[in-house]
Amino acid sequence: MxxxxxxxxxxxxxxxxxxxxxxxxxxNINTPGFKRAEVRFSELVGGQxxxxxxxxxxxxxxxxxxxxxxxxxxxxxxxxxDIKQTGNALDVAIDGDGFIELVGPDGQSLLWRGGTLAVNRxxxxxxxxxxxxxxGITVPTGATxxxxxxxxxxxxxxxxxxxxxxxxxIALVRPREVSSLIPVxxxxxxxxxxxxxxxxxxxxxxxxxxxxxxxxxxxxxLTDEMVALMxxxxxxxxxxxxxxxxxxxxxxxxxxxx
Numbered sequence: 001m002x003x004x005x006x007x008x009x010x011x012x013x014x015x016x017x018x019x020x021x022x023x024x025x026x027x028n029i030n031t032p033g034f035k036r037a038e039v040r041f042s043e044l045v046g047g048q049x050x051x052x053x054x055x056x057x058x059x060x061x062x063x064x065x066x067x068x069x070x071x072x073x074x075x076x077x078x079x080x081x082d083i084k085q086t087g088n089a090l091d092v093a094i095d096g097d098g099f100i101e102l103v104g105p106d107g108q109s110l111l112w113r114g115g116t117l118a119v120n121r122x123x124x125x126x127x128x129x130x131x132x133x134x135x136g137i138t139v140p141t142g143a144t145x146x147x148x149x150x151x152x153x154x155x156x157x158x159x160x161x162x163x164x165x166x167x168x169x170i171a172l173v174r175p176r177e178v179s180s181l182i183p184v185x186x187x188x189x190x191x192x193x194x195x196x197x198x199x200x201x202x203x204x205x206x207x208x209x210x211x212x213x214x215x216x217x218x219x220x221x222l223t224d225e226m227v228a229l230m231x232x233x234x235x236x237x238x239x240x241x242x243x244x245x246x247x248x249x250x251x252x253x254x255x256x257x258x
Contacts, residue, residue: 004246011239033113034218081219090117093216096208098172102131111189137168150209152202172207173197
């Protein structure tokens with residue numbers, strides 16, 4: 001008798017989470033390098049059905065009982081976003097599937113899709129949130145310009161010199177499994193285990209190339225998100241009506257007289 005309540009409740013919870021994911025996608029439509037999230041749903045299976053009224057039979061197998069739906073996982077869509085020229089020499093975008101590896105606060109590896117570079121007090125080239133690049137590129141004091149080639153080579157023009165000098169190279173990495181990427185704050189990703197990443201050079205092994213003076217835009221498409229939002233709102237309303245119908249049936253049953 002209480003089945004509609006629980007089935008409807010699981011549907012409401014799953015659709016609410018999906019609505020939150022879509023809302024977050026829309027909120028980050030103008031965030032450089034943002035990758036849209038997608039919710040994966042899974043069917044819930046109930047327990048063994050009771051025996052028949054005459055006490056015989058084993059009832060319906062559990063595998064044939066539907067007990068609602070749940071939002072099983074939230075995955076990131078890593079499709080390439082549009083690359084937009086900004087004119088800022090410190091902006092770097094990745095045209096491909098690779099990531100730039102940063103060193104986190106605790107020494108862990110964090111993956112970055114590019115953005116605005118900076119130089120910290122120690123002279124190290126840094127990425128998001130001031131985290132240093134794992135390549136450990138040091139910018140000489142007095143450098144007047146930085147250049148990043150498509151293959152990741154970083155050059156600096158020093159005071160009194162006309163020709164730039166190579167000071168390092170930005171390497172790229174790729175995850176062995178896209179599903180192993182775990183999003184963290186600041187638009188970064190992390191992976192568990194040292195063997196989860198494949199080292200690559202820009203322009204080789206499918207990692208892509210670096211584009212200086214540009215930023216990768218979010219891969220969120222507003223029209224797709226609005227359509228998904230409307231579908232989820234209708235699904236949410238349908239589950240709410242299921243709960244309401246169950247309540248009405250319960251009221252009828254409670255009102256029966258012997």
